[in-house]
Amino acid sequence: MDWRRFVPDARLLREALTHSSFAHEQGQTTPHNERLEFLGDAVVGLVVAEALYREHPDWDEGRLTQTRAAIVCEATLARAARQLGLGSELALGRGEERTGGREKPSLLADAFEAVAAAAFLAGGIDAARSLVREALAFALENPAEHGAGHDFKTRLAERLRKTGREPVYRVLEETGPDHQKHFVIGIFVDGEELARGGGRSKKEAEQEAARRAFDRLAVP
Secondary structure: OOHHHHOOOHHHHHHHOEOHHHHHHHOOOOOOOHHHHHHHHHHHHHHHHHHHHHHOOOOOHHHHHHHHHHHOOHHHHHHHHHHHOOHHHOEOOHHHHHOOHHHOHHHHHHHHHHHHHHHHHHHHHHHHHHHHHHHOHHHHOOHHHHOOOOOHHHHHHHHHHOOOOOOEEEEEEEEOOHHHOEEEEEEEEOOEEEEEEEEOOHHHHHHHHHHHHHHHOOOO
């Protein structure tokens, strides 16, 4: 996918792909992608909501809301960013570079939202819609197969209860400022960690951890 055609403005594109860690090393006047990520969160959410509304006229509000949340989440947006190759395009500070920032789901998801915002500013909602729908086609075209709309916490709990066990969720990590938190949640069963997941809210991180635990247990 030639995603660059949606952001012909070189300045906007550079800003969308500049992480705050790089900007802080270069000086406070260097623009970075946090403001674009803020706008992109709304842009991506709107495009996904519109797509689901138009393509699933038989779905009620609850199912639409749940599916949108499953698609507009860190794990899915990071996957889209990887497919676009955004990781290799990021301008990162030395610390983030050393700790594998180009593969961090949180940074990739933020970069995807920033690029979507840049497309919106450069070409309006039509450009943003084309970029987002094309990049997220794998989720929008197969929401059930993708896992959208499934409550993995409930399904995991039901599976474990059949063997007399209960999952325990623990916050393993909490980083970032208040407006841009990132959580890592671990699931423990009988005192042993079964899986962990990340997200921009505790709820999102718990669902991602539950999905991974669910996959690990090979539940049909």
